[in-house]
Amino acid sequence: MDQQKKLVVGWFSFTCSEDSTILFTELLNDHLDEWKKVVEFRYLKALKSKNEIAGLDVAFIEGAVSSDTQAEEVKKIRGHAKYVVAVGACACTGMPSASRNEFVSDEVNQKIAYYLHHFDYSQKVKKLDEVIKVDDQVPGCPMTVSIFLEILTKYLKLFNISPDA
Amino acid sequence: MTVEEGVVTDLKFIIKDYRRFYTEAVKGKPLIAVPSFLSRICGTCSVAHLFAALEALEKSQEIKVTEQTKLLRRLSYDGLIIRDHALHLYFFVLPDILGIDSILDIPDDPGNIGYTLLHDSFDIKKAGTEITNVIIGAAIHAPLPTIGGFLKLPDPSLFPQLISKLEAIRPQVLRGIKTFSQWPQSLMRNSDYLCLRNDRQFDFLEGQIINSSGKRVPEEKFHDFLKSVVIPYSQAEGYVFSDSHEDYLVGALARINFNKDLLHPQTKMDCQTYLQTFPSNNIYHNNLAQAIEILQCVDDALDILKTIRINQEGPVRKSFQAGIGVGVVEAPRGILYHKAVVGEKGLIEDYDVIVPTAQNQINIESDLKKYFNENLDKDEQTLRLDAEKIIRAYDPCMSCATNFLKIDWIRK
Numbered sequence: 128m129d130q131q132k133k134l135v136v137g138w139f140s141f142t143c144s145e146d147s148t149i150l151f152t153e154l155l156n157d158h159l160d161e162w163k164k165v166v167e168f169r170y171l172k173a174l175k176s177k178n179e180i181a182g183l184d185v186a187f188i189e190g191a192v193s194s195d196t197q198a199e200e201v202k203k204i205r206g207h208a209k210y211v212v213a214v215g216a217c218a219c220t221g222m223p224s225a226s227r228n229e230f231v232s233d234e235v236n237q238k239i240a241y242y243l244h245h246f247d248y249s250q251k252v253k254k255l256d257e258v259i260k261v262d263d264q265v266p267g268c269p270m271t272v273s274i275f276l277e278i279l280t281k282y283l284k285l286f287n288i289s290p291d292a
Numbered sequence: 293m294t295v296e297e298g299v300v301t302d303l304k305f306i307i308k309d310y311r312r313f314y315t316e317a318v319k320g321k322p323l324i325a326v327p328s329f330l331s332r333i334c335g336t337c338s339v340a341h342l343f344a345a346l347e348a349l350e351k352s353q354e355i356k357v358t359e360q361t362k363l364l365r366r367l368s369y370d371g372l373i374i375r376d377h378a379l380h381l382y383f384f385v386l387p388d389i390l391g392i393d394s395i396l397d398i399p400d401d402p403g404n405i406g407y408t409l410l411h412d413s414f415d416i417k418k419a420g421t422e423i424t425n426v427i428i429g430a431a432i433h434a435p436l437p438t439i440g441g442f443l444k445l446p447d448p449s450l451f452p453q454l455i456s457k458l459e460a461i462r463p464q465v466l467r468g469i470k471t472f473s474q475w476p477q478s479l480m481r482n483s484d485y486l487c488l489r490n491d492r493q494f495d496f497l498e499g500q501i502i503n504s505s506g507k508r509v510p511e512e513k514f515h516d517f518l519k520s521v522v523i524p525y526s527q528a529e530g531y532v533f534s535d536s537h538e539d540y541l542v543g544a545l546a547r548i549n550f551n552k553d554l555l556h557p558q559t560k561m562d563c564q565t566y567l568q569t570f571p572s573n574n575i576y577h578n579n580l581a582q583a584i585e586i587l588q589c590v591d592d593a594l595d596i597l598k599t600i601r602i603n604q605e606g607p608v609r610k611s612f613q614a615g616i617g618v619g620v621v622e623a624p625r626g627i628l629y630h631k632a633v634v635g636e637k638g639l640i641e642d643y644d645v646i647v648p649t650a651q652n653q654i655n656i657e658s659d660l661k662k663y664f665n666e667n668l669d670k671d672e673q674t675l676r677l678d679a680e681k682i683i684r685a686y687d688p689c690m691s692c693a694t695n696f697l698k699i700d701w702i703r704k
Contacts, residue, residue, distance in 0.1 A: 155383075235319065242313075
């Protein structure tokens with residue numbers, strides 16, 4: 128019997144509290160057995176060390192983009208994924224991770240200058256669609272579970288993958 | 293890491309998480325908005341940050357919360373610890389014990405011990421999450437706790453189902469404790485240990501900070517005893533305890549080492565054998581200590597749920613005043629410090645946070661040095677995996693990131 132095709136998924140985290148990743152691990156309490164039949168988690172550093180970025184059907188990306196290095200990484204992910212979904216408030220809106228964009232006080236800016244200059248921070252923190260094309264968004268802080276499940280179901284259907292097959 | 297003539301001469305443990313500067317972002321904000329904002333520092337510790345911020349701000353305003361508020365916070369914190377420790381132990385550490393890469397590799401075979409333990413973890417995590425859902429509105433970035441108490445009190449009609457779930461997971465928790473106790477992994481090193489101790493009960497929220505030499509430091513003085521160490525290659529600051537100038541460890545291992553006499557009587561009875569392991573200098577016993585703390589929190593939550601009577605009361609409110617407040621709690625992974633400086637109009641003038649992973653950073657580095665020096669004859673893949681296991685044992689905030697470990701070898 129042919130093995131059923133699975134939706135090839137990557138899950139990535141950038142600058143954020145990783146609350147949506149934690150919530151995702153909570154969803155596994157109820158969904159892992161079902162998802163293992165229809166989803167291949169090809170890139171999921173929260174749970175595995177052997178990860179690959181090539182050939183992703185959908186990349187779920189959590190977090191804002193704080194540096195040029197991170198920008199290059201998300202562009203690389205975009206290049207390997209047919210679809211990209213921004214997950215959580217930081218990826219969708221930049222906030223609250225982009226709080227430093229709003230700093231106007233010279234005193235505050237001097238205080239954080241050490242980090243900005245010593246490490247490779249970009250001038251501004253960006254939301255995901257300021258860096259790459261985003262196909263869908265799961266808003267919320269952490270992500271709204273019902274929307275995440277709807278979007279996952281949408282892509283399973285789009286790739287003709289049935290949980291009942 | 294630099295190795296010269298078979299000896300590790302330099303090792304730098306680098307945390308690469310980008311800073312978000314939240315303690316700067318809260319300056320000028322009204323204090324009422326701060327706890328919810330700062331809970332966003334960490335997804336998995338969000339309740340710990342929320343409660344540390346509430347404590348710091350309440351102290352700055354000299355607000356004393358009711359006994360009911362204290363009890364409900366304690367109950368919801370039990371939920372946090374149950375959920376958070378179970379995530380760490382079963383999702384991140386269990387694959388190491390089973391000798392596999394990931395929980396995703398556990399076979400779909402109910403006869404397999406990995407399958408049993410993984411499905412235990414689903415029930416345990418859910419029970420913890422449901423406590424927080426019922427008491428504080430959510431497990432992550434909970435909306436109901438506020439300065440002075442609760443915006444909405446829990447519905448007691450939901451307590452019987454929480455009790456049933458906690459009673460149902462108890463045998464599963466015991467199975468986990470047995471599993472983590474049987475893992476023979478060992479890395480022993482003498483360092484100092486720090487944790488909160490409340491002489492009345494095993495407590496994550498109230499007490500004084502104690503260390504191995506018996507020093508007792510009130511929460512508000514804690515920062516005075518820490519010496520911040522700038523680690524130029526890392527984005528996180530490190531700390532040494534200025535009393536001893538030694539590296540120190542915070543977390544479940546410190547708590548069980550110092551406070552095992554205060555555990556719930558039922559927990560103590562059922563963990564009698566395992567508790568003989570403590571005090572321990574083996575970092576891997578942080579995992580066993582966490583497993584025991586899950587049982588402690590199950591038993592403590594059961595007591596509270598069976599006895600509490602909810603009185604309808606609003607949060608304690610006062611006019612704003614200028615003040616300084618410190619909140620110290622035991623986050624799942626160790627001491628968490630918040631300090632708030634509030635102006636007379638209730639706006640934040642200064643804020644400081646010290647997280648447990650930063651405190652453990654120097655200790656992790658010292659552990660890794662010791663491990664590598666004693667094991668350089670092993671192949672690089674084994675060394676890398678063992679280094680990951682050591683870091684994972686600390687349950688660092690970037691737990692999810694321990695699979696990111698990269699080692700740059702410089703051999704001379």
